[in-house]
Amino acid sequence: MGGGIYLIQDDDRLVEMTEQAYDSEDRLQELLEKYPNLLAGDQIDRATPRRWLLIAREMAIPEEEGNGKWSLDHLFLDQNAIPTLVEVKSSNDSRSRREVMGQMLDYAANVVIYWPVESIVVQFESNCRDQGRDPEQIFEEFLGSDADEELFWQKVKTNLQAGKVRLAFVADDISPELQRVVEFLNEQMDPTEVLAVEIKQYVSENGLKTLVPRIIGQTAEAQHKKSSATRERRRWDEVSFFQEFAARQGRDEAKIAKKIYEWAREQEPDVSVQWGTGDTYGGFAAKLKHKGILLPELFTVDIAGQLEISSSNYASQRPFNSEEKWLELRNQLSSIGLSLPADPSERRLPSLRLSTLQDETTLQQVMATFEWVVDQITG
Numbered sequence: 001m002g003g004g005i006y007l008i009q010d011d012d013r014l015v016e017m018t019e020q021a022y023d024s025e026d027r028l029q030e031l032l033e034k035y036p037n038l039l040a041g042d043q044i045d046r047a048t049p050r051r052w053l054l055i056a057r058e059m060a061i062p063e064e065e066g067n068g069k070w071s072l073d074h075l076f077l078d079q080n081a082i083p084t085l086v087e088v089k090s091s092n093d094s095r096s097r098r099e100v101m102g103q104m105l106d107y108a109a110n111v112v113i114y115w116p117v118e119s120i121v122v123q124f125e126s127n128c129r130d131q132g133r134d135p136e137q138i139f140e141e142f143l144g145s146d147a148d149e150e151l152f153w154q155k156v157k158t159n160l161q162a163g164k165v166r167l168a169f170v171a172d173d174i175s176p177e178l179q180r181v182v183e184f185l186n187e188q189m190d191p192t193e194v195l196a197v198e199i200k201q202y203v204s205e206n207g208l209k210t211l212v213p214r215i216i217g218q219t220a221e222a223q224h225k226k227s228s229a230t231r232e233r234r235r236w237d238e239v240s241f242f243q244e245f246a247a248r249q250g251r252d253e254a255k256i257a258k259k260i261y262e263w264a265r266e267q268e269p270d271v272s273v274q275w276g277t278g279d280t281y282g283g284f285a286a287k288l289k290h291k292g293i294l295l296p297e298l299f300t301v302d303i304a305g306q307l308e309i310s311s312s313n314y315a316s317q318r319p320f321n322s323e324e325k326w327l328e329l330r331n332q333l334s335s336i337g338l339s340l341p342a343d344p345s346e347r348r349l350p351s352l353r354l355s356t357l358q359d360e361t362t363l364q365q366v367m368a369t370f371e372w373v374v375d376q377i378t379g
Contacts (some may be wrong), residue, residue: 005021005202005210016212017202022172025090027258028199029073031211032086032170033057036076037331038167038199039086042213050078053142056123059114062105072107073170079143081155082193083120084166085111097229101181104167108192112165116347117157150312150347157349161304164191174198208333235277241284249354256354256363257301263367264298268345270378271298278303286370288317298370301354307366308351309333315344317377325376332373336366 006252007015015347022028030216032038033054039073043048054077074086087104110175118136159165169182174196185194196216236244238261246254264286272289274297276282296313319325321344332339338350357363 005212006158007204007208015204015208017204017208020203022090022200022201025088026115027091028172029057029088032074032088038211038213039076039197040213041078044195044211051142052076052078052084052126053139055120055362056127059123061110064143067128077156082159082164082166083111083156084168086168086170089169089171099195100169104169108165108167111162112163113158117153117160119152120156121347130231142343150310154310154349158302158304162191165196166193169196171196172200179216183219186217187219201305236284238284241275245303248303251359253305253354256357257361260301260307260367267374270374288374288377295377298373305354306351307354308349309338311340311346311348314340329373332369338370
């Protein structure tokens, strides 16, 4: 260890602080859990500094078999609902950079495929309870009282499905070899962001401690690519959406999406179609209108080829706020592959791949089910 920093105290005395290793890797993990700002969100995005919502520490990573034999050091979300996977490595860790890098890429590949957003919500709420805090209060402190929590979790799900995650290697010392690998990956991987965070500890003779984080990996080329992707906020309309949908998902799936869209238009004035923004998860929403009031959406269809519903939207609507009708709704939606929770207060975002609706009879059953829903709410 070398170098140092200097503090000028009120009495004009200069205090030298020298670099010192952490007592253990676990100590560095504890500091990140307690002080998420050590991830240097102001350096990651200087225009809009990243803020952090801790989901859990030592979070199990799912695999194809459904087991969780791996454990991620930390999972954070930023205010744009981008999952940030953090792996901590101290300077005295004997593992090679190849092992650490391979482990993180393995984590990322598995969470994108096998990690349902519902499990993230459960982990967040469980972690809050362990700390003796109210999850809703923490969420409000994170995004503000006017934030749409349901929409935020939906964005988390979409970001995971699109591979829009952030991988952060945290250590008290980032070697030049690891820095080169991180910079290379960050330039090549899109939309995934790969960064290293070096957090050095400085200690004075009288026990003062200072932590200094530094972001590594944001080369000029990587920053240009990532900032361009962040700025892209396409607003869809009927023509642009179906042209792009056919290019991404194929003409057969585009025909299915178009039939669902036309069904929604035929339900006017009880249903209103609204177009959204976003190149990754934008699309259209079919929203109910009852007695002149616009209600939450029946479903959304996004550019990724999915039809999705929100359990909380349905649970808040009459007549489904009764136990009997909720059970009936669950049975109806279950018949078309959308699984609502038994407990209406449980948040869930069931979805269908449009590719599973190639059979005309199956597609008609889906639309008939939503016609039943409309009749139940407006009848």
